[in-house]
Amino acid sequence: MATGQVKNNYEVTDKQVSKIETSSTKSTEDIANYIKDNFKTDGDKIRAVFYWTASNISYDVENMFAVNFNESKEDKINKALKNRKGVCINYAEVFNDIANKVGIESVVIEGYTKQNGFTDYISHAWCGAKIEGKWFVFDPTWGSGSISGGKFIKKINNYYFKADPSKIITSHMPFDYLWQFLNYPITNQEFYNNNFVINKTKPNFDFEAEIEKYNSLSY
Template identity: 60%
Template sequence: KKGVCANYAAVFSAIANELNIKTFIVEGYTKQFGKISNLSHAWCASKIDNKWYVFDPTWGSGYVNNMIYTRKIDNSYFKTNPNISITNHMPFDYLWQFLNYPITNDNFYNNKFQIDKTKIYFDFESEILKHENSSAEQKNLESAVRIEKNGLKNKMISDYLSEKKALVTFDNLNKISNDYNAAILEFNDYVAFRNKQFKPNISDIDLKKMIQTPRDKFIDCQERLSKVVDVDAQNIQNLKGLKQSLIQILPQVEEQLAFVNEYLSKNNFKRKGMFTKITLFGLKLN
């Protein structure tokens, strides 16, 4: 079988985790012979006896020289201390440096690896624990913040940051879409109930809630959509589709809310004369 660094790291990580050795795949860029590589790289980090070590199964298996791969085992990339691996392996996200005083991308370029205790102490152990217990959206969001904070020194970092932000946007739009679809179902339930002239009888409070709840969800979706930024080409159509759907549905919902408010303001006799059949069913988004 053949593979690139990501494949090597994936196999190593899968085997290690099967053996109950907590292992993460780390993405970043590297330096060899004092020169920054123009290709991103992937390696692994494992926690053994409560201490983190770095493993690079790709570099440990051989090297490329003049576009020719030579198989050669190099154990210097096996179970490396983070303070050593940081001299040639720079994670995009400084969480995976496993250092209490992470170095910046500028430091990496300028070979400045000494500990700077004038910086704010970074408790990476607690942050990794927090990371493990976070949602995918929260993981991507916090990772993006750290990546940007550490400096966008090269295109590899910028591209990786863009990928993280696109994932955050995708997750955000997916949540808004799910809430929109839930509101559509609730609005359709209201429409069906209105076409039955609000029979069987329910309390005025429950009736108001039948239209108020989806209406509030639609408004919430609209407000959240207005705050979505960093939209890539892949997500822009989803964003436009959701915005257009809300533009179409909200006037219908507001009209029905006004109808219910008027209905509730009347006595039982006058309420009966207010009904005409409507067909305002919304369309669910895929």
């Protein structure tokens, strides 16, 4: 988990979402209802989704390599809400489910990540959400804190909130290039080689149109 920080301009939203009663956080539906009742704009709603998820779930260091392929999406969400712990897929599923329930188009993205110039050997999960007509990247796991000395240190990192796809691509590489949200996606080899220069000699990729096609096949 990287540790770069950016200024937080959402103090009011963060303070308000922190007031939610514990009894109202046992399901993503309850959390979503609180957010819809207290925030009007998609910008404030998605901030509330991110802040609640990153603040209330701690990274489960002991089980960071444990993978249960039989777990459903609902199982991953319920486990995180019950134990207030999880790994990246738990954070991502919780964020995604709340976002969808407050009326924001959101997806779970899986792929590779890179820290300090080196690609991690285990996969990672994060999210993309469409805010005011534009796609942004959200990583509630890396945004919740970092691991130091084998222990999770809770500290909200706003770099991973509403990240620009053209910037976050230097550390987050989706398995499916559709979720790069870029008109000139980079290749896996370019990612490995730290070559992030936009190459406009490539064919223009209309990812917005492709996402619409994807959504039409998903329902």
